[in-house]
Amino acid sequence: MNIKVRPEVSNQEEVFQLLYGALYERALVLAQELPKTHSVQLCVGNHQAEQENSALFEKCGFTPMYRQYEMEKELNxxxxxxxxxxxxxxxxxxxxxxxxxxxxxxxxxxxxxxxxxxxxxxxxxxxxxxxxxxxxxxxxxxxxxxxxxxxxxxxxxxxxxxxxxxxxxxxxxxxxxxxxxxxxxxxxxxxAAARLSVLTKNEKALELYQSLGFTISGEEHRYGKELVKVESLSRG
Missing domain, CATH: 3.40.630.30 (Gcn5-related N-acetyltransferase (GNAT))
Known part of the structure; x- marks a missing residue:
């Protein structure tokens, strides 16, 4: 999921919280329909520059999961x-x-x-x-x-x-x-071009993709918030 509020909106955080509340309640409903074998997380991905948006999610209890590079190669x-x-x-x-x-x-x-x-x-x-x-x-x-x-x-x-x-x-x-x-x-x-994503810490994969002509075009930060734990699922 993600939430984007237009920059000209004066009460951005209030709008964000209203949207987040509705999405969070919907996510809880969907989580109950998933197989009861894994924990369930609500996740969001933001580009590196979207620090203000990421900070709003962190206020809602989201924590960093991982970072990944976006890579691109022209196909000419x-x-x-x-x-x-x-x-x-x-x-x-x-x-x-x-x-x-x-x-x-x-x-x-x-x-x-x-x-x-x-x-x-x-x-x-x-x-x-x-x-x-x-x-x-x-x-x-x-x-x-x-x-x-x-x-x-x-x-x-x-x-x-x-x-x-x-x-x-x-x-x-x-x-x-x-x-x-x-x-x-x-x-x-x-x-005209091809794209792929790779974890920033996956040095071997990064080296492989660069050897094939891919270059880093951006960086995305992923955040997650646990909705349902495996322990609670197993107890029914």
Missing amino acids: RVQETPELHLPELQFIQTALESSEEEQRYLRTESTIWPENPLGLHRLRRLKGSTDFTSFAALDPDSQLVASVMVCQEDDKTGSIEEVFVVPAWRKKGIATHFIRYGLQYLQKKGY
């Missing part, structure tokens, strides 16, 4: 992707159309980010994006070991999403390979 000079020789793996392009593919993706993805798994609802929101596709690698047992998603961000810009490689297959160039495929795909779809 995208090189062809060289072959990657890993005969043990099967490389595929898929829109994750079947429920079996969705579940296979979610099983693997939840091991990469166990504290914040994507979940089926958010996955299907991504799948509903214009020009959505993914590039994936499967091991000999047909288990997912790496994935990169791409889709539209706006009319002129594509987005690189949910980049991961399972630990056993890292440092083999798979993420680089798939991101290059994603950039080629977006260029062929007519996008």
Whole structure:
């Protein structure tokens, strides 16, 4: 969620608090409908310069969660992707159309980010994006070991999403390979640029994206407020 009050409004904080109260009550209702397996947080993201807006959320009990860089790359000079020789793996392009593919993706993805798994609802929101596709690698047992998603961000810009490689297959160039495929795909779809987000403390990922020509275009600060704790959920 987020709340933006126009700067010319004289009683900005009063308007903010009225809107926040309504949204908070709605969030409490929605929280009760979520699976009772995780804590529930209400989250907001602001650009680094929006300090006054962030301060209003902090007054409401929000605390810093993490920061991330917004990165961008122009697609006027995208090189062809060289072959990657890993005969043990099967490389595929898929829109994750079947429920079996969705579940296979979610099983693997939840091991990469166990504290914040994507979940089926958010996955299907991504799948509903214009020009959505993914590039994936499967091991000999047909288990997912790496994935990169791409889709539209706006009319002129594509987005690189949910980049991961399972630990056993890292440092083999798979993420680089798939991101290059994603950039080629977006260029062929007519996008002028590609964007992605990366945690500011993820130095390895930041180095990878910079090596592929991405540059930092902004910084976003995320804040969260716990609505429901796992303990209270487990007690019913």
